[in-house]
Amino acid sequence: MLHVELVLQGLVNGSMYAVxxxxxxxxxxxxxxxxxxxxxxxxxxxxxxxxxxxATGSLPLAVAVSAVTVGxxxxxxxxxxxxxxxxxxxxxxxxASIGLFICMEEGYRIVFGPYGNSFDTMQLxxxxxxxxxxxxxxxxxxxxxxxxxxxxxxxxxxxxRFGVAWRATVTDPAMARAFGIDTVKVRYVNFFIASALAAxxxxxxxxxxxxxxxxMGSVPSYKSLAIIVLGGLxxxxxxxxxxxxxxxxxxxxxxxxxxxxxxxAIAFVFLIAVLMVRPQGLFATGRP
Amino acid sequence: xxxxxxxxxxxxxxxxxSAALAQDVVKIGFHAPLTGxxxxxxxxxxxxxxxxxxxxxxxxxxxxxxxxxxVYDDEGKPxxxxxxxxxLTGQDKVAVVVSGGYSGPTxxxxxxxxxxxxxxxxxxxxxxxxxxxxDFIFRTGMMGEVQGRAGAKLVGELLxxxxxxxxxxxxxxxxxxxxxxxxxxxxxxxxxxxxxxFAMPDRQFGPLVAQVKASAPEVIYAPGYFFNAGPLVAQxxxxxxxxxxxxxxxxxxxxxxxxxxxxxxGVIVTTSLDRDSSAPATRSFIENYEKTFKDRxxxxxxxxxxxxxxxxEALRKAGSTDPKAIRDTIRAGTFExxxxxxxxxxxxxxxxxxxxxxxxxxxxxxxxxxxxxxxLAPPEK
Numbered sequence: 001m002l003h004v005e006l007v008l009q010g011l012v013n014g015s016m017y018a019v020x021x022x023x024x025x026x027x028x029x030x031x032x033x034x035x036x037x038x039x040x041x042x043x044x045x046x047x048x049x050x051x052x053x054x055a056t057g058s059l060p061l062a063v064a065v066s067a068v069t070v071g072x073x074x075x076x077x078x079x080x081x082x083x084x085x086x087x088x089x090x091x092x093x094x095x096a097s098i099g100l101f102i103c104m105e106e107g108y109r110i111v112f113g114p115y116g117n118s119f120d121t122m123q124l125x126x127x128x129x130x131x132x133x134x135x136x137x138x139x140x141x142x143x144x145x146x147x148x149x150x151x152x153x154x155x156x157x158x159x160x161r162f163g164v165a166w167r168a169t170v171t172d173p174a175m176a177r178a179f180g181i182d183t184v185k186v187r188y189v190n191f192f193i194a195s196a197l198a199a200x201x202x203x204x205x206x207x208x209x210x211x212x213x214x215x216m217g218s219v220p221s222y223k224s225l226a227i228i229v230l231g232g233l234x235x236x237x238x239x240x241x242x243x244x245x246x247x248x249x250x251x252x253x254x255x256x257x258x259x260x261x262x263x264x265a266i267a268f269v270f271l272i273a274v275l276m277v278r279p280q281g282l283f284a285t286g287r288p
Numbered sequence: 289x290x291x292x293x294x295x296x297x298x299x300x301x302x303x304x305x306s307a308a309l310a311q312d313v314v315k316i317g318f319h320a321p322l323t324g325x326x327x328x329x330x331x332x333x334x335x336x337x338x339x340x341x342x343x344x345x346x347x348x349x350x351x352x353x354x355x356x357x358x359v360y361d362d363e364g365k366p367x368x369x370x371x372x373x374x375x376l377t378g379q380d381k382v383a384v385v386v387s388g389g390y391s392g393p394t395x396x397x398x399x400x401x402x403x404x405x406x407x408x409x410x411x412x413x414x415x416x417x418x419x420x421x422x423d424f425i426f427r428t429g430m431m432g433e434v435q436g437r438a439g440a441k442l443v444g445e446l447l448x449x450x451x452x453x454x455x456x457x458x459x460x461x462x463x464x465x466x467x468x469x470x471x472x473x474x475x476x477x478x479x480x481x482x483x484x485x486f487a488m489p490d491r492q493f494g495p496l497v498a499q500v501k502a503s504a505p506e507v508i509y510a511p512g513y514f515f516n517a518g519p520l521v522a523q524x525x526x527x528x529x530x531x532x533x534x535x536x537x538x539x540x541x542x543x544x545x546x547x548x549x550x551x552x553x554g555v556i557v558t559t560s561l562d563r564d565s566s567a568p569a570t571r572s573f574i575e576n577y578e579k580t581f582k583d584r585x586x587x588x589x590x591x592x593x594x595x596x597x598x599x600x601e602a603l604r605k606a607g608s609t610d611p612k613a614i615r616d617t618i619r620a621g622t623f624e625x626x627x628x629x630x631x632x633x634x635x636x637x638x639x640x641x642x643x644x645x646x647x648x649x650x651x652x653x654x655x656x657x658x659x660x661x662x663x664l665a666p667p668e669k
Contacts, residue, residue, distance in 0.1 A: 002502045009494030016492075106323060114327035115543050116515060122549045127526060136526040139494065209491040209519045211547045215325050219489045251495035255484070258496075262458055262487040 014247020045199025074195025238283030333388025436468020444476020518547025
């Protein structure tokens with residue numbers, strides 16, 4: 001019974017990692033930029049969700065507003081920060097991204113205060129019991145939310161014209177342009193989708209913890225980097241699998257190795273172990 | 289020549305007012321994490337200390353001189369604290385320094401203060417080595433192990449429960465509390481079934497909750513901070529765990545109750561601040577803090593206020609800014625503060641009662657007071 005619950009809890013955490021890291025891997029796949037400030041957008045999504053829910057009383061409305069606002073914010077980050085740096089070496093954009101992330105964290109602290117915010121009334125507090133296995137509604141929302149979002153993303157990439165254009169741009173931007181694909185538009189849409197996913201993850205975490213804080217992005221910021229490396233940089237499916245696997249490993253690690261390794265250390269021990277055996281990550285890279 | 293004179297005159301103009309001002313103020317140094325991961329506690333500590341200074345100034349300052357609080361941000365980082373400790377002692381020439389910071393920065397600053405011979409008061413950092421830096425270093429907050437002992441007494445003697453699971457934050461705060469708890473647990477017949485740790489940034493405790501549920505304890509002793517404890521308590525209750533949860537001063541913030549919601553009801557904490565106290569110093573602090581900052585009091589604010597109050601009182605009683613006189617005044621004196629009546633042992637550790645508070649109807653209230661000072665006695669060396 002304990003093991004069933006551990007695996008379930010691992011999958012809940014893993015699906016949170018997945019929704020954040022997939023956005024990150026989308027950006028990396030397209031632009032070869034390690035978008036650390038993605039975690040800052042995740043925090044923004046969480047704040048907007050809590051503030052709008054408290055103002056209007058409607059969580060679904062808040063999540064929708066948050067996803068759209070943060071999506072646009074992501075497009076602005078691309079336009080104002082990354083686009084001017086595209087012809088510089090990738091570490092320039094990385095440094096800019098880290099700088100933006102720190103500014104965002106301190107900005108949230110100045111605007112929203114250091115104590116963090118909570119929902120006025122806690123959301124999704126029910127408990128769902130399926131036979132002997134019980135689960136908090138917020139945990140279930142995280143799992144279901146991740147499945148819906150990532151399935152939607154999968155369909156978008158496989159079945160739509162945008163998906164074809166996106167994959168073409170990732171594979172060979174010059175050739176894609178030659179075939180009449182508007183690669184600039186692809187980049188904007190890419191940032192919108194990635195950032196909206198981050199906002200959704202932020203909203204789900206806000207519900208799960210009933211707490212949003214200026215620094216809530218700091219752990220996801222580096223852990224999602226580890227996940228996209230594990231998943232094979234730029235590989236969406238691989239990222240998903242790596243995130244879920246890491247969630248379950250952490251769940252077990254917390255219980256059986258927690259006395260000498262903290263949860264964040266477990267992620268990196270796993271990363272190092274995998275990279276020693278498979279330097280390309282668990283799965284092949286999106287683009288060689 | 290004329291130019292030199294002009295320059296000298298300018299320099300004199302520039303120097304005179306500040307030199308005159310310097311005689312009219314007494315400076316108290318202060319550092320706390322105003323940015324970064326611990327900014328919430330930094331803000332509370334700072335507001336607590338500022339309130340003490342404001343009130344003392346409104347009452348005429350120290351023997352006619354105004355008090356100035358010189359505030360620095362230590363970011364919760366030891367490496368940032370050493371330069372600013374040097375700045376406080378060397379450049380700002382403060383008479384006393386109050387730490388509103390965590391153990392890391394406070395431990396780093398303590399030897400600097402000791403070498404400079406500046407009295408240093410730690411408001412709520414709990415590491416045992418802080419006061420061991422020397423005779424100028426004092427602690428107005430409880431040591432972790434003292435509070436851990438109080439926790440075991442609460443479980444074994446007041447609640448009469450035996451089966452405990454410990455879930456602690458994996459830093460010096462959690463370790464010291466766990467050590468104190470386990471040190472005296474056998475004396476009260478307490479059996480520790482399992483021990484788990486979590487990291488300070490953790491907010492999701494699903495796997496730990498599953499494990500705690502499987503252990504089926506009577507009591508969960510869970511040292512952590514309000515931002516861990518809020519989600520932890522909510523997740524334990526959501527999973528149907530109904531064991532009594534014992535927290536510590538890290539829980540002591542209205543934010544804990546806001547985050548955990550109804551799940552916080554019945555959680556018992558050991559802390560420094562008694563919300564239901566009738567002592568004038570405590571009542572006046574709670575009322576003035578809530579009026580001034582439009583926010584609820586917490587343990588950190590009360591501790592920052594208490595440490596600043598001791599500093600101000602010591603300056604007043606010593607009647608000078610001679611560091612040795614201030615040190616001896618703190619050592620020999622008794623101080624009425626927001627967290628009760630304080631006096632110090634030979635190591636500079638505070639001697640005071642432990643407050644036990646329970647969450648009831650969305651507020652902290654008095655549950656008990658553990659005032660067996662022999663049992664709680666901090667180490668003397």
